[in-house]
Amino acid sequence: FATLKYRKEGFDAQKVKQLMPYMAYWLGLDSNQVQQSGSIYRKEKAIDSLAVSKPNVVIVICESFSAYKSSAFGNALQTTPFFDSLSNHGLLFTKCFTPAYGTARGVWATLTGVPDVQLNKTASRNPAAVSQHTIINDFKGYQKYYFLGGSTSWANIRGVLTNNIDSLHLYEEGDYKSKRIDVWGISDKNLFLEANGVLAKEQQPFVAIIQTADNHRPYTIPEEDKPFIHFRNVSSDSLQRWGFESMEELNAFLYTDYCYRKFIEAAQKETYFKNTIFMFIGDHGIKGNANATMPAAFTTQGLTNMHVPWLVYAPGRVAPQKFDRLVSQVDVLPTAASLAGVAYNNTTLGRNVLAANYNNPAAFYFDVETKRIGVQYDSLLYTKNITNKGNKQVIITNVKSNAPVQVSTAQTQHLNQLTDAYYELARYLILNNKKR
Template identity: 25%
Template structure:
């Protein structure tokens, strides 16, 4: 304990104590804001949280530790150095407070500590910074934090001075202290990771409370891809392949690959090939619960509620993930959400797949990705241009054609105007078109052109949802006057819901999204209630065209399921799930295997063995999808 009489140790202890205090206050505030969901925050939750806090400090204080230990005694005793320590304390306080506020805002938006989303936000800083500036009073917030930090640093001036005036250790003692700091950091690296000691399963909110936000951020940054075979439960290749084929085998389907985990198969759709135009609109953050026809009483979706009666509407449809890139991956490639980053964002490995766009381009379609923002965000331009599409985004649109834009891009009505222009140009060339749109307006800061609806711009998500609905109504009204309308399939589907956090790792009710297929002269309206997800959309659309093709899709044609067992596949970077309409199986890192029986009701969690039937189905999908990605079995070639 004699180490604590030395100046560097005293100063580091002071900083660490302040950090730990702010971490504790942050944890308490987060708990209080989600008390109903988190339940009782037990002593164990806070004790585990303290371990993560200490593990973070063991890393974070290493640079300062070595500076203080290497600082010459003559420099240490100078007045200038003492002022520097005081300034460092003030700056550290400001960073601590800023981190605490950022954690609260992130928790309020996503219901979790910093994770992959926060990492992505750092990578795509332009959009995120502009979004923050448009959403929050940043100037006032930073000024307030700076004033608080200065005030607290003045209160700590005496302890800082006492630490600076304490004796410096001898060279041998400094060496021992430095080696001890390195050993402590190494021990934390071995004993503490994203799941240990907080564990898996149980109440997800409590597990997040037991985490440390900055620690989770750097852990997510380090582990942005997870090798399935290394971290998850696996089956012998033949067993997994047989299970997968039983999931995908239907009439007129023959598998063509030699690898037991190869899902490539020849699809023989009966009937004469049709080439209707397709407009596939992916709606940003649009939960099914927003619709009045699903019970919402706020009258936010009058156009979509009316469209539901005129469309083929799928009322039991689910997103695969929690982010836009996951929705685009599932819709475009028809693949389950493999762990870590989506394929869309795996730079250098995002192209060359047998996508929906490639299949349609091969049949003479003009496949176009039309985006309201700048397509470099989330690597979308590289993904779509490398998989059979040409790209029209904000950067390719003249400013005179944009009536309104915010941090994320042009308003939905401007996006639809661009889509109509592309459709008109292709129709004039007598070329069928496939337009895959992605909207942006239903996203914080929730701003849109004035005078469109009865809710003010920037006044929360309700207004953004209602504007999204209004823009769809205007788009379809204009489209109905086009000569190509009668031969066009209009598809409206969400990329993900507005909030997916819950008490479970994969709360299935929070993945429920709408799907409309509207073509009044091509398709009879009605309600479809079978369990389905975004990965089923591509094979269903190609089935409507009676298109024969070689499929790498993991989805099914929803009109030709032929009695296959129901399932949807959902994930959130680390946890991978399969829901069969009643129960949920979850695969987690380090071969964690769980079930949630009655997943939409009581959601009774239990750990199970690998021979559990639902677990076997789940492993087959994810093991095969990860293997197919690594072995390039999902690639496109001219023979497809």
């Protein structure tokens, strides 16, 4: 029955064939070669000067980490003072967008480099998409870890992880000493501390993913942690102005920042710290009022749903910088592997955004609620309805001014073709990005 639900989640082979050379050009590949091979596969070479020390990689997937709610992006409620300090000493991508909304879709995009554009539930639940190549497996000689405070039974995430990551050490509810605090399992603080304890004992290089959960209803904050968090009283007007619906949500954001601090402080005491690349990336954003910190289009066009912080923190290895070009969640693993000097097989749509030849920056969006797809390119946001029902078919907006714009026929065709290329290739890759 599960397979029947996904029968319509196929792909148009003719469109894929037509659009693959265009996507190849966009990714900086040889269009003729791609057309002949029918694949956007590329093998990225190791960078010996970086790989010699076999740096560890820790990727923190941050629950509901909306950029506009963070003080690193100008929120006056000072919601993330510790994350702000990390950002000042790290590489902060200020224009990072997830391809879609939702934790399962965010985890999928991070692991596979493929936007989850499935209309019927999520790609992780699709039996036909169970086999996926992930760049994590290209970290040869590395131990692989995944830490989640609760159960991985939701959205078949356990299946995605265990089927596709070789020799994975999976830690979930039932594997920790800490007690469960709510439906999401142990607290994020204890998740970080227990993960740190495991990683501190590891004698081999490792790549680890830690997935947080507490910045989510019911916004549970353990009693043991409350004395260490600087709660504050904020008027309802101020909450609304700075993008929060309630004090509970604000306090959960403050708690999230506290948990980041406890993790980094604990890691700094361990020998692995100096040879580790830390990354923090939001799984998705949250729609809301971002007018105090972002252009109006972020609120009116729903970009708050997808705009997330992405931070690379590796003192002595990655210089502090604000990176203001468009990047995507699908770029995380190619960039992480490149920073670690690892040779990797790239089969999907992510790129090493720090490469000297990183050109044509763009971000693709898929909104499952409104059934719209689109791209942000330069200052333009192009979206269109994929069902031909309901709201306006094509909308082109200037992100900075929030005004509809008229562009040339050639520019419109370019934006439409780029949108279609991302969408059709994503549909194809979900079913054809087989584990290598």
